Amino acid sequence: MSYNKRPTQKNDTLNFKITKSDELLPFLLSQMSNRSRNSVKSILTRGQVKVDDHIVTKHNYPLRPGQSVSVLKNKVAVRENVLIGMEILYEDKDIIVINKDAGLLSIATEKEKHRTALHQLMEHVRRQDLRNRVFVVHRLDKETSGVMMFAKSEKVKRKLQDNWKELVKERTYVALVEGKLEQREGMVKSWLKESKTHHMYSVQDKNGQLAITHFKRIQHNDKFSLVELQLETGRKNQIRVHMSDLGHPVVGDKKYGAKTNEIGRLGLHAKILSFHHPVTNQLMLFRADVPKPFYSKSK
Known part of the structure; x- marks a missing residue:
């Protein structure tokens, strides 16, 4: 062999x-x-x-x-202090910021209760004090990798969610998409609605949730393009829907029209999360390196 x-x-x-x-x-x-x-x-x-x-x-x-x-x-x-599928980038008494691998659920589903980022972090903080808890602030899809933040109290969670637009200064994603994206940069604006089968789609009649995505092409070849995306709004599956609307679905995203799965996962990665700390107001920035296959497939 x-x-x-x-x-x-x-x-x-x-x-x-x-x-x-x-x-x-x-x-x-x-x-x-x-x-x-x-x-x-x-x-x-x-x-x-x-x-x-x-x-x-x-x-x-x-x-x-x-x-x-x-x-x-x-x-x-089996060691108590080992986290599977994620690493802690930062932790204090109010928040935890992680780099999540693709393939790890953010929160529990009906089928999977324990192998999630939330469950592991809950066990992590309870090793210090059984009264400690962790709260979900925002989510990443199971197959999306990158930076994600959790709160360590209900009060901090509410402050982050109620003031998300004011506190969060940058959310940058990188996507490997199908086809040669001719447009160097631009913006997609639509209103998103959800079907009964949980499929998100764009409408222009303002009956859905406003979604705005800014994009910039990093590199491309005839088959794939590597795109950097800035979220002005944070709707469910927003990037996946908007790239599909442009005719360039995210690689591996069969749900929204992708025909390829060249890297064995969804080609979406949360690269940067920058925000004002909900308690100290300090401006913080966290970065997760873009997976190498994203670059190699789009050269």
Whole structure:
């Protein structure tokens, strides 16, 4: 076999470089032959496996040459202080700012209650004091990566949500979209409505929620474009709908018309969040590096 039989080890993580097409579970079983099939499946289920910095739990996830697979070791994952699929960028007595991986839910759903950013942060703060809590201020879609903020009290949550436009100074996203975006920069303005099937769509009759997105092309080729986006409003699926409206849906976004899934995830990343601290009023800026495949696919 042409796989790397000697994975590199860094920070309690096994790292593999893919040299041959395969599916994720069979690949892991071949590389972790000292473990039982059930043990390897449990590692996948717990969210300990990333493909190109994207949490993957799907057993038959297709692997392509050139991709990187990393596995967080069991002994590390079960330690109380390890967060899976995210890292804390900043924390004080009022707020927590994280960098969330694609593939991690922000909050619980009917199907998944525990493997979420909120649940992990709740456990994190309760290690200091069982009375501590964490509150959702805004959300990122499961398949969107990047900067996200949480409040540590109901009072701070309300202040952030009630004064979001005044406190938040910059929300910059980067999207890998389909096709060659000819327009160097511009703005999309529409009113968004939600269908009974939870599909967002644009209307021009002002009956929906006003949504404004500013965009600037960073680089492109004939197949893909890398676009930087500034949100003037923060509506559900706003960027995904607006890029689809332009005829350039976000890569991997089948829901809004994408025909490709070249990077194995949604091509959307929250790069910068800048805001005035809700208690100290200090201007803060947090940045999460853009995933490398976004750049390589749009060169």
